[in-house]
Amino acid sequence: MKKIVLFTLLYLSALANLSHANDIDIVKSESANLEAWLVEEHSLPIISIKLAFKKSGGSYDPKSKDGLAYMMTTLMNEGAGELKGFDFQKELEKHAIHMSTDTDKDFFYISLKTLTKNKDKALELVSLALTKPRFDQDAIDRMKKQIIYLYKKRIEDPKYLASLKWNQLIYKNHPYNKRLHGTEDSINSISREDITSWFNTHINKEYLNISVVGDITKEELRNDLFTYFNDIRNKPETDIKYMESFEDFPKGTKEHIDEDNPQSIILFGLDGYKYNDKNFYPAYIMNYILGGGSFESRLMNEIREKRGLAYSVYSYMDTYEFDGSLKGIIGTKNESATEVKELLKKEFKKMLDNGVTQEEVDNAKKYITGSFALGMDTNSKLANYLVFMQAEDLGVHFLKHRNEKVNKVTLEDINNVIKELINPDDLIIITVGKK
């Protein structure tokens, strides 16, 4: 559950009009000193579980060990307790348990999906992984090779190159400029000691948020929290400090990366808001109008529909715990790159000079509120959303009030945000392609 994915989901998605809005229970195990957010859903014999560890994303990787948290995502199913990697994975497969791990700038995640009948086996395996991981040297060596391979695949992708450059330009010495997937050198420098030290620091109850959606009762979950999660370390070996909020967003930088592709990738953006900022929803609606709203958006209309200059044109609010930005990507043939960038600036200027109209705002709200629930139609998607709500401290009633928050935003709120945010001269533009 990378934040980007989450916000695509948010943007794709709502629950108020579609009102099977299930109740969220907070299930507590006093004896294990743990709680989980639960939505019971018994229509299918399946359960999804999402664990999110705060202060554990790639931005917390130790100095010159970029990619360590990411490497941990590959090691969680490589054996625990008596089970070596192959045996652990055979158990998962035999019981059709999906266990996957992920990390972003802020969090480390484990997702679990199981049939009800195999719930205990699923929890037993994840419990082993969270308490007695093996970290066998041969698995570490193998994962290093795979990560380096993936790194090389990633840097074939112009969008990835653009996003690396973005992090460098924006975040400089801030932890958000860490290389989430590492580099060949940083991955090679990671030792087994680094790995166990990461585990002892990050995998603990204090950092853990749990959400569960599916065919399980409150009582079962309460017992399971104790049975399977009580042995997780209570506290970090050494507590990690939250990083500082990022404040110093640069303005107006332009960069070009030379790549021998027929199509240029243009990554653009400027300062934005964090999710918990009062201006987030006004900005979110503004972005829907600008470039978030698919075929309704101005950028799509000007660049693709009117002129046929691109296939993919979109923008989004990219939010993390300690920074937020407005970002977008356009792919256009190299010869049109300059024209597209001019059009982009023109649209930003138009937005700054004239704001948005009431009709645009109304349409945006209709989509944003009406589609909210569509983004939560599976147990896994809802479980993802529940840990997001916990991490952002949104409260257990958020699902019911979210659409009100959107509807309360006024045209004036949005136009004020535009004055604060949208200036074509501030645009940071990174182009990857052939000049």
Next chain:
Amino acid sequence: MWLSKIMKHKFTTAFTAFLSISLLSIFLYTGNAFAKNNVEEFTLENGMRVIVVTSRKVPAISHMVWYRVGAIDEPKGKSGLAHYLEHLMFKETVKLKAGEFSKIIAKNGGNDNAFTSQDYTGYYQNISVKHIETVMGLESSRMTDLNITAESILKERDVILEERSMRIDNRPSAILTEKMRKSLFENHPYSIPVIGWKEEVANLEYKDVIDFYKKHYRPDNATLVVSGDIDAKTLKPIAEKYYGSIKIPSDPIATRSKDFTNLSLRTEPTEESLKDSRVQQKEWIRFYTAPSIKTKNKDQKIMPFVVFSQIFGGGATSRIYQSFVVEDKIATSAGSYYNDMSYGPTSFSFFVTPSEKIEFAAIEKKLSEEISEVAKNGVTSDELERAKSSLIAESIYAKDGIRNMAYIYGQISALGLDIEYAENWGKMIEEVSSDDIKKAAQYLLDSKSYVTGKLLPKDKESK
């Protein structure tokens, strides 16, 4: 890699979800432990098939119309036409301006999109069930009242050329697999990419599009699939109102040439390679032609290929991952892929990333040893049990959410299969034996119908 098989209209987010479904070959299975799928089917008087899958979890539906027309049906020299038309279906109609269709859906809180494959073209909206008549009205109208301007057509051609650049020409591995499919399927239309050859797309014209539309977009060549918070009793009257009223054109329906299932394919092995300065890491790929659910002969079984692919190259526990990556360390990744759901012949594919300093020849030798081993000794009962368990579970996981089921039944309908196929899928998987898998492995061993692909870096300064 096989991404080129299905093209999508707008963004790639939903696109990947679809692919993962076909990747896993997910089907519904109703074993004893689980309730029967709530699937109902009826046919409208004009011949349009309707499939309803009820799931009451959220008050929303996925509404899809599937046309049995895809890239396979394009006239010679007009590659990319089916996909082009799919884009144009969002342009002017008699009632709507270009782009208005999607705007109306968005205003009603829905998402819409479309996809084109070799075999079919589909359009869908995911939306609150209360707007079902709105989407049915819109979707049924554009089956017959498309009214595109020549200007729209020209502009959209540029958009599609950009799409091609993004999907294929910007990505060396996609260029290589496009070349490989061309060699593998030789004279079969599957040798042509769904998005089309650049030069041919650039020359598609107004008349091409309109002729293709009139020929293939008609109720008796389409299936309506609705899944979610609805049942047949509620759907039937409104399906009749919106879709049942569409008249069948007087021309007979275009039928696909039978030969499409078994046109001559490659008979001798060959090789395609690509050296590109953008490539950072060498890769080895092999595509074999293989029978699909539609092209298999009477004595052939398809499910053994599904199970074989799972055991042989379906993840970290698979044969080749264990032997190539874990034990021999001659590769950093190794896997296989097989998709049975195809109107024409399909392919059985292998993807390997050799470790540094390992020659392609060593990979080829090892792969043929591993396939021979299965052909000779079969697989263990433990392997068989694990593979079946995980494949069958996918069919239960697929029931979650509003869209998977619509997609599965749409595909079944587009290939002209009965809905029972989905119901029986799990049973067919259960029946696969080690002997069946031996035969599947032997099929590949005996085959000369394959293409080997080699992706290589070209020297340049490293990044």
